[in-house]
Amino acid sequence: MSESRCLYPGSFDPVTNGHMDIIRRAAGMFDRVVVGVLHNPDKRGCFPVEQRIAMLKKACAGFPNVEITAYGGLLAQMTREMGISTVVRGVRGVGDLESEMTMARINHQLNPGLETVFLPASPETQEISASMVRQLASFGADLSSYVPLQVLPDILAAFHTKDSKEQED
């Protein structure tokens, strides 16, 4: 029987416990999970893509069936090239649902072989977002409940460097 695979795409800027909740559950459902760092044209990136990948690799080190990759083009094209027919997305509540359904429909139109599976975010991760993490980090708040502990030093270092640069300017 062929291996079941899914793509979990996102900006991961940076990876949060919300993302990890979905990765952990997808890793239990599929033989292989490809976590894809893709470009969302509506967002101005904060962490360089290479650093997002490095943080994801650290956070996912304990999952042998999870791999991390980046792709600069359309999700529909990426899945076609990789022969993946399932996309997994986390949904935190009704607020996420409308845009997620639109994205799922467009991806299906562009690649009719592609289906999107929605996982409801676990209650303890429902309030987490990458932008909230970045804002808390910029004020030096405790992030330990919101991001995987393995990446905490990287996030703190990035914001510490930014602070030092701003003070020099």
Ligand code: COA
């Ligand atoms: N729990 C908590 N938070 C969650 C979460 C969960 N389960 N799932 C998502 N989030 C948060 C993220 O932290 C993020 O927060 P932010 O908005 O503050 O950054 C937000 O919800 C959603 O981000 P994420 O899941 O990382 O993805 P995204 O919406 O930024 O990424 C892409 C969307 C990258 C998948 C999409 O833009 C894409 O496919 N791009 C490639 C180009 C393409 O094909 N475009 C056509 C699409 S129709």
